[in-house]
Amino acid sequence: MVFARLQRVQREPSVFRKIMLGFVVSCLAAVPMWIASVLSAGGQRTSALWVLLCLAMLATSELLVLALAPSELTRLAPTTRRGQWLSYWFVAQAVGNLLGGWLHF
DSSP states (O other), X not given: OXXXXXXXXXXXXXXXXXXHHHHHHHHHTHHHHHHHHHHTTTSOOOOTHHHHHHHXXXXXXXXXXXXXXXXXXXXXXXXXXXHHHHHHHHHHHHHHXXXXXXXXX
């Protein structure tokens, strides 16, 4: 909805900037959790809305990156290798998820 409104006034950012915005929002998603931890430093309870804000930021960043990056990748790849480059994208995601799972435990 935001990008549709920006498109109407000819101020819509490029796909690359949208992807970068998704990465920035993903990095900033830890800030609400940090704020909640500072507020609860004395053993005080904090609102669960901090977690919901963090999850909303992560969901927004996923929508920006995971929806736009594969389409941009197929647009930039040579026409004879589009499927190959798209498979590289999904393999990189699988490896990242695997490493994230290993590091979690």
